[in-house]
Amino acid sequence: MPTDKPPSEMSVGQVARRAGVPVSTLHFYEAQGLIHSHRTAGNQRRFPRAVLRLIAIIRVAQKTGVPLAQIKDRLAKLPRHRPVTLAEWSALATDWRAELDERITLLARLRDQLTGCIGCGCLSVAECPLRNPGDSAAEEGPGARLFKTDPRGQNSSAGASSGLDLDIG
Ligand code: FES
Numbered sequence: 678m679p680t681d682k683p684p685s686e687m688s689v690g691q692v693a694r695r696a697g698v699p700v701s702t703l704h705f706y707e708a709q710g711l712i713h714s715h716r717t718a719g720n721q722r723r724f725p726r727a728v729l730r731l732i733a734i735i736r737v738a739q740k741t742g743v744p745l746a747q748i749k750d751r752l753a754k755l756p757r758h759r760p761v762t763l764a765e766w767s768a769l770a771t772d773w774r775a776e777l778d779e780r781i782t783l784l785a786r787l788r789d790q791l792t793g794c795i796g797c798g799c800l801s802v803a804e805c806p807l808r809n810p811g812d813s814a815a816e817e818g819p820g821a822r823l824f825k826t827d828p829r830g831q832n833s834s835a836g837a838s839s840g841l842d843l844d845i846g
Contacts, residue, residue, distance in 0.1 A: 686723040696732045713757045727760040796823030
């Protein structure tokens with residue numbers, strides 16, 4: 678069990694090792710304004726240890742398809758060079774919740790409707806003749822008309838109303 682207190686600041690290599698990401702990813706995140714460092718007198722990057730939590734959140738958000746611009750927008754409200762307080766994490770969670778809930782809902786619908794007819798015009802699934810006879814769904818407009826993407830219960834052809842970057846049209 679380690680007894681020494683870990684340093685409050687880390688080099689880019691230390692962050693990369695601990696976070697499990699390449700140094701190039703850290704440089705990319707920094708260039709995108711997602712994380713921030715400062716330079717030592719010797720011009721070496723130093724990151725606050727709290728950057729590890731930010732990187733973990735960025736990685737998870739990216740894996741679930743959240744656009745980098747949205748991640749950046751949300752994280753921009755957090756302090757740059759000190760650990761985020763519980764109240765600040767709480768405010769971020771509240772602020773981001775609606776968008777994340779919408780994404781979860783959409784992904785759940787994608788999962789649940791993946792095997793059924795979604796009214797996209799392909800007529801390639803066994804139940805298409807029942808749910809979309811003769812591609813009658815096309816009369817309602819383009820896209821997958823039976824694919825419910827609007828969490829408020831209305832159909833949307835491309836997720837545009839939800840603001841999500843999932844191209845299902
Ligand atoms: S799945 Fe495309 S029209 Fe049925």
